[in-house]
Amino acid sequence: MKIICIGQNYREHNREMQSAEPTEPVFFLKPDTSILIRNRPFYYPGFTEELHYEAEIVVKINKVGRHIQPKFAHTYYHEVAFGLDLTARDLQRRCKANGHPWEISKGFEGSAPISRFISLQESGFEIQNIPFSLAKNGVVVQEGNTSDMIFAVNEIIAYVSTYFTLKTGDMIFTGTPSGVGPLAIGDQLEGFIGQQKMLSMEIR
Numbered sequence: 001m002k003i004i005c006i007g008q009n010y011r012e013h014n015r016e017m018q019s020a021e022p023t024e025p026v027f028f029l030k031p032d033t034s035i036l037i038r039n040r041p042f043y044y045p046g047f048t049e050e051l052h053y054e055a056e057i058v059v060k061i062n063k064v065g066r067h068i069q070p071k072f073a074h075t076y077y078h079e080v081a082f083g084l085d086l087t088a089r090d091l092q093r094r095c096k097a098n099g100h101p102w103e104i105s106k107g108f109e110g111s112a113p114i115s116r117f118i119s120l121q122e123s124g125f126e127i128q129n130i131p132f133s134l135a136k137n138g139v140v141v142q143e144g145n146t147s148d149m150i151f152a153v154n155e156i157i158a159y160v161s162t163y164f165t166l167k168t169g170d171m172i173f174t175g176t177p178s179g180v181g182p183l184a185i186g187d188q189l190e191g192f193i194g195q196q197k198m199l200s201m202e203i204r
């Protein structure tokens with residue numbers, strides 16, 4: 001099982017990060033040990049002083065596929081979750097500046113909190129029209145809608161499956177909207193899809 005994360009997929013976020021607009025999807029992987037489920041707390045690691053949240057919609061792959069055409073990509077998923085792509089921004093900045101891979105800043109233990117999954121069909125959401133938000137200590141800090149993605153989920157699946165076989169249970173983090181920011185010990189986080197609270201966790 002692998003976790004594929006799309007970067008730079010929302011224009012306003014690219015503006016805040018001063019990243020150029022990508023011409024193809026940008027992606028990286030997190031190991032399965034980064035997954036944090038059941039609203040477990042996240043323990044602030046000693047190797048960063050700038051832990052950031054990135055709220056994202058997560059798509060779960062439900063069958064094996066390779067070289068998937070965009071028009072068939074919708075048959076490879078039927079559930080989504082709310083996820084956080086926790087990022088050690090200081091380490092990421094250093095990796096980027098040195099032209100190094102940035103796994104240490106993105107793939108560390110517990111860096112992928114994920115809510116339960118909900119069925120698109122049962123919840124009534126269209127994949128490219130899902131509103132989601134993140135509240136920190138009761139204040140909304142990120143609000144997004146998958147309609148604002150630069151690369152739609154079906155294009156992402158087509159692109160990624162050109163390089164990697166997608167397997168049942170793989171998860172795709174689809175990118176974060178603007179409003180990313182720092183976390184501190186004691187912060188309470190709540191993630192929403194629409195009005196539904198999906199995730200509730202603490203930074204310890």
Ligand code: MG
Nearest residue numbers: 054085175176
């Ligand atoms: Mg991200």
